[in-house]
Amino acid sequence: MTPGDAEPRMRGARLEVVFLDRDGTLNRDDEGYLADPDRVVLLPGAVEAVRSLNAAGIKAVVVTNQSGIGRGLITEEALSRIHERLIALLAAGGAMLDGIFVCPHRPEHGCPCRKPGTELALQAARHLGVDPSRSAMIGDLPADVALAHRLGGRAVLVLTGHGRRTDVEWADEPRPHYIANDVYDGVQWLILSQD
Numbered sequence: 716m717t718p719g720d721a722e723p724r725m726r727g728a729r730l731e732v733v734f735l736d737r738d739g740t741l742n743r744d745d746e747g748y749l750a751d752p753d754r755v756v757l758l759p760g761a762v763e764a765v766r767s768l769n770a771a772g773i774k775a776v777v778v779t780n781q782s783g784i785g786r787g788l789i790t791e792e793a794l795s796r797i798h799e800r801l802i803a804l805l806a807a808g809g810a811m812l813d814g815i816f817v818c819p820h821r822p823e824h825g826c827p828c829r830k831p832g833t834e835l836a837l838q839a840a841r842h843l844g845v846d847p848s849r850s851a852m853i854g855d856l857p858a859d860v861a862l863a864h865r866l867g868g869r870a871v872l873v874l875t876g877h878g879r880r881t882d883v884e885w886a887d888e889p890r891p892h893y894i895a896n897d898v899y900d901g902v903q904w905l906i907l908s909q910d
């Protein structure tokens with residue numbers, strides 16, 4: 716070890732893709748099911764986080780559970796407009812998403828795509844031609860952390876959204892590799908802890 720070396724166990728493989736949760740991670744999550752595009756408000760650091768991934772050549776992909784669709788509380792059309800708005804707000808700051816992947820199903824359907832199910836992340840990885848084990852997932856819920864572990868990637872819990880409660884109420888689930896103040900803090904840690 717020479718000065719400047721990180722502890723070996725803190726180092727991770729070079730990242731090819733970072734999966735980002737939506738509500739409570741990129742945008743505010745304070746009203747149940749977000750159904751109105753005009754109410755999409757980015758959280759602090761969201762633009763900088765995605766822009767940093769863009770600059771580092773790491774794919775930035777949203778993976779989100781939206782069971783409000785399956786419950787009939789929000790239409791596919793409203794969801795599309797919400798995502799157009801999210802993309803536009805990020806683009807205004809020079810940040811670009813490489814994809815948005817949605818599970819529309821209700822939890823009781825037991826689909827393979829609802830986080831922590833891996834199907835959406837694996838689909839995204841196939842679509843983008845990246846190795847899902849060279850991934851990280853940043854989110855505010857235990858399902859986000861669990862998904863990262865299932866992919867063999869790095870797990871970052873953000874303390875925005877439900878993150879503070881998630882951190883306090885942690886039960887038996889695998890722990891995150893890092894607990895971040897916000898999504899930009901998480902991205903910076905991920906980029907710096909690569910090999």
Ligand SMILES: [Zn+2]
Binds near residue numbers: 818819820827828829
């Ligand atoms: Zn699903």
